Amino acid sequence: MADKKKIILDVDPGHDDAVAILLAAKNEKLDLKGITVVAGNQTLEKTLQNTLNVCSFAGLNDIPIFAGMAKPLVREQVIADDIHGDSGLDGPQFPKSTLKEEDKHAVDFIIEECLAAEDGITLIPTGPLTNIAMALIREPKIKENIDEIVLMGGSYTLGNTTPAAEFNIYVDGEAAKVVFESGLDITMVGLDLTHQAKAYPEIVERIAEIDNDVSNLVVELLKFFGYTYNRVFDFDAPPLHDVCAVAGVIDKDVFTSRKMRVDIETDSELNYGRTVCDFYGVVDKEANAEVALDLNKELFWDLLIEALKKY
Numbered sequence: 001m002a003d004k005k006k007i008i009l010d011v012d013p014g015h016d017d018a019v020a021i022l023l024a025a026k027n028e029k030l031d032l033k034g035i036t037v038v039a040g041n042q043t044l045e046k047t048l049q050n051t052l053n054v055c056s057f058a059g060l061n062d063i064p065i066f067a068g069m070a071k072p073l074v075r076e077q078v079i080a081d082d083i084h085g086d087s088g089l090d091g092p093q094f095p096k097s098t099l100k101e102e103d104k105h106a107v108d109f110i111i112e113e114c115l116a117a118e119d120g121i122t123l124i125p126t127g128p129l130t131n132i133a134m135a136l137i138r139e140p141k142i143k144e145n146i147d148e149i150v151l152m153g154g155s156y157t158l159g160n161t162t163p164a165a166e167f168n169i170y171v172d173g174e175a176a177k178v179v180f181e182s183g184l185d186i187t188m189v190g191l192d193l194t195h196q197a198k199a200y201p202e203i204v205e206r207i208a209e210i211d212n213d214v215s216n217l218v219v220e221l222l223k224f225f226g227y228t229y230n231r232v233f234d235f236d237a238p239p240l241h242d243v244c245a246v247a248g249v250i251d252k253d254v255f256t257s258r259k260m261r262v263d264i265e266t267d268s269e270l271n272y273g274r275t276v277c278d279f280y281g282v283v284d285k286e287a288n289a290e291v292a293l294d295l296n297k298e299l300f301w302d303l304l305i306e307a308l309k310k311y
């Protein structure tokens with residue numbers, strides 16, 4: 001059997017981040033070296049507490065958790081309390097966390113872990129790209145050991161925070177630019193893909209049938225997330241964006257993709273944070289990202305449900 005794939009998960013929980021953590025921690029193909037936390041859906045204080053709460057509740061006591069950047073590189077902070085609530089993870093009531101974050105800063109952890117990973121490591125960012133960009137700026141040598149970055153963010157069509165921009169990229173467009181222009185292998189798991197991962201009632205039913213503490217937590221998270229997605233976007237079910245990026249690292253068959261040029265708009269007021277995707281290859285610029293296209297829904301939900309059964 002092939003060795004497990006070393007990963008660092010960089011999150012801003014966030015309902016879908018929470019489920020992404022639960023998948024990443026219980027898939028036998030992944031070796032989750034640590035969870036780094038960034039401000040995004042809520043302030044860093046809240047996204048960190050949510051990460052600790054989820055890991056503590058799920059009994060994930062051996063995965064180190066690191067607090068990272070509290071603000072975007074350049075811009076004023078933007079949060080998504082309309083979608084994730086005042087705590088960033090509204091819905092369930094968590095018992096007091098028994099876990100604490102490590103003393104080390106997330107950016108230092110990313111740098112040290114990547115430098116040490118001579119056999120390669122994969123980064124999975126599911127929040128704004130501030131931590132990852134800072135690590136790349138501070139220690140460019142980490143690129144030598146990074147196999148790929150599979151990130152949730154962007155869109156080759158519409159945005160969800162502005163008409164042009166998806167939330168994670170909009171929050172820190174300058175950081176996204178650093179990552180997309182790093183020369184690393186990038187896979188962009190954007191809204192076009194993640195909106196195919198809607199948790200319809202039959203999926204929620206399958207999760208509810210598992211009936212352990214963690215699957216029941218996921219059902220509660222989906223209830224709140226479904227409510228806000230319906231209120232804000234008129235969606236008929238909540239999409240599990242971040243889980244798609246983790247699933248795509250576990251199994252390349254989770255989605256199809258197309259290699260293309262992706263540039264990040266940071267100058268325009270109207271289009272700030274847009275991932276400008278050269279879908280038809282009309283500009284003479286080197287392709288720099290695999291852009292996710294079509295989700296294999298059956299495989300995706302099976303991976304998540306198998307992981308939840310292990311709690």
Ligand SMILES: [Ca+2]
Nearest residue numbers: 014017126127
């Ligand atoms: Ca997220």
